[in-house]
Amino acid sequence: MKCRVRKFFSRLLLLGVLVLSISLISDILNTATAAAAIRQLEEAPGQVVYQSRETLKDQHGNRWGTIAFKRIRPDGKASFDLRLVGFPGMVEIDRTQPLLLTDSLGKTWKANDASANIFTDEIQPHVGQYDLQPLVTQLQTAIPLTLTLATINGEPVKLSIPPSLVQEWQTVANY
Known part of the structure; x- marks a missing residue:
């Protein structure tokens, strides 16, 4: 039982890290490609x-x-x-x-x-x-x-x- 709970929280934590990483990468890419209008x-x-x-x-x-x-x-x-x-x-x-x-x-x-x-x-x-x-x-x-x-x-x-x-x-x- 403890192993399942630990596994569940580990996966939840991994999912959170992935979502946060994707969000940060998206922000960085948007900032890097955003250029002042000519x-x-x-x-x-x-x-x-x-x-x-x-x-x-x-x-x-x-x-x-x-x-x-x-x-x-x-x-x-x-x-x-x-x-x-x-x-x-x-x-x-x-x-x-x-x-x-x-x-x-x-x-x-x-x-x-x-x-x-x-x-x-x-x-x-x-x-x-x-x-x-x-x-x-x-x-x-x-x-x-x-x-x-x-x-x-x-x-x-x-x-x-x-x-x-x-x-x-x-x-x-x-x-």
Whole structure:
């Protein structure tokens, strides 16, 4: 009798663990495949912008907005940039230094500052924009990246970029 009860509870426990595992795996898969929607905006007649927006956390848990966008001008010229937006007063970006993109295999690329192209009267110290056009096709979509952003106070900001976001950036760049 005790053996049957123990067997019953063992099976019940195993069933509970299986249901919980399936639920967790389902949540992980849904989170991993959920990507920000790619937006299309018409800024002016004949000028279109495609963009991907995502919020990421740096090494200290501070939130950063990332906006990868391709702008196609009326004359047909296109650019692909990455804008990084920190919380005001939290950080001052050192625009004399390039943005470093490093994959998990140790390969590093440099993206030049393009903050002068931001359409505002005054560039904010917590906002940076970088030209990814020359290197976006070189990034591998199966390998995560780390962005390293130089700051005025000397401590760089590090952002982890999942492979799914790299793939989304390449999709935007190919529009």
